[in-house]
Amino acid sequence: MAVSPLVIGTGLFILLFPLANPVTLALPVTALVNGVMALPFALRALVPAAQEAEARFGPLADSLGMTGWHRMRRLTLPRLRRPLGFAAALAAALSMGDLGVIALFADPDAATLPLLLYRLMGSYRMDQAAGVALVLLGLSLLVFWVLDRGGRVDADV
């Protein structure tokens, strides 16, 4: 994942610009690119947990005939709760600070917090920029905490 989101965003912008208004596509494109960028970190947390679940409980699930969706719902997803919560938290925190795709696709009159921060700094309004940075940091921490916590509460080891 050596390609920066800005490069991906620029590519998508060039591809999509003749076909549709970039502003209307801002949300899905931002979600898609951020999702892809977070994927290696998410997999890093999820794959070992999935392997461990299979090693410990795979034979039991096999002998009970648990396959497909039932296996997913009764074995894999419950065993992956913690890493899923952590991966979601990480992806959310990474997306909160996104300044790659959104810079190209955003509505000029409405901005995301990182974009607003960038614009404020660009016009040397540092006090306001600092305020925005504080709000962004607080929100990112909050989102991270809520999602990570969601995976831990009442999870059985």
Next chain:
Amino acid sequence: MLTFEGVVIVQGDFRLTADMTVPKGAQVAVMGPSGAGKSTLLAALVGFVAPVAGRMVWQGRDLTPLAPGARPISMIFQDNNLFPHLSVAQNVALGLNPSGRGGAGDALLVEGALARVGLAGFETRKPAILSGGQQSRAALARMLVQNRPLVLLDEPFAALGPAMRGDMVDLVAGLCAERGATLLMVTHDPVDAARLAGDLCVVAEGVVSAPMPALALLANPPEALRAYLG
């Protein structure tokens, strides 16, 4: 009747042959030195290991090509017999239906099975707060609702104390006798085999011997068994 017809299992350098018959309703202890292939024999029967030759036939039906879940077998493992994220009742209900969902009739069956193994009132508990013996009992309750004619136990009580293990062997033997189920139990302890007082099958030197009456065999052990018993 369970028949191993010229079954050969190969894993790297390891080679095990089984050519024997277990009568329906028999209660067989499987003994032998560590690494002799006791667990491998059960793994082949339940479908985790494919034999390179031969077939395993139960009541005239070839089990060899079937998936583990499709075989008429309940298996209890050495550990990890219960899903820790599910309640005791949910774990037992998985024996009725791989989705674990069922109607009121299923709930009654689960309750009945738990009462039968002495775990009445434990339905909503999670496995983590049960003792080792209670966890074994919960796995036996699942075996009861599965109601399959073959029951395989791979040293499931190894972590329990001697008195508790004796109780569990009695419970398993009683449950299988009630249902007419055929039992194969791997154990490393001759006390368990004697307590089961059924047949004994020795796995040693790459060969699975035919089951013989356990008490007679323990009283007068053949060479391979004598070497193991010491």
